[in-house]
Amino acid sequence: xxxxxCVLSFFLFSLSSLSAQQQRYGFVDTSYILDxxxxxxxxxxxxxxxxxxxxxxxxxxxxxxxxLHAKLRKDQVFxxxxxxxxxxxxxxxxxxxAQKLQVKYFGQDGELYKKRxxxxxxxxxxxxxxxxxxxxxxxxGMIIDKANGPTIIYSNNKFDLSDKVLYKLGIRVNKx
Numbered sequence: 001x002x003x004x005x006c007v008l009s010f011f012l013f014s015l016s017s018l019s020a021q022q023q024r025y026g027f028v029d030t031s032y033i034l035d036x037x038x039x040x041x042x043x044x045x046x047x048x049x050x051x052x053x054x055x056x057x058x059x060x061x062x063x064x065x066x067x068l069h070a071k072l073r074k075d076q077v078f079x080x081x082x083x084x085x086x087x088x089x090x091x092x093x094x095x096x097x098a099q100k101l102q103v104k105y106f107g108q109d110g111e112l113y114k115k116r117x118x119x120x121x122x123x124x125x126x127x128x129x130x131x132x133x134x135x136x137x138x139x140x141g142m143i144i145d146k147a148n149g150p151t152i153i154y155s156n157n158k159f160d161l162s163d164k165v166l167y168k169l170g171i172r173v174n175k176x
Contacts, residue, residue, distance in 0.1 A: 050112060143155075
């Protein structure tokens, strides 16, 4: 009987240590998380306000351009070539201004992008840090974000097989 208890104890201990070594995988839905973060909602509201204000500014310039085009078409018969050229140049300058403002506000590194970085990035960083802590504490090998198609949001580097693939291909990598 004592022997059976020892064997059973050893078996249960082995199973528990084996399961502790197995990696777990989890997923998160960052859209769902962000929907419940009030700071994110506030940041989005601020971004929408900036965007609407800048869009209205650009649209007012385009309205001016439309009015200038209409006036030029209406008056072009009465204008001297010099005056017509001057009016066309004025329209072109307004169009250039509108395009520059679009790039300034909405371009790749524009004001909206910078505002988003200032307002949203810290929230995203906090969420990532929380996910990373949960992953490490829960012994997760990988966390996948299901919000916008499956995206790996966290992975434990000890499961990275890249060097093994390179080795299999005959490529030796020196790690420092």
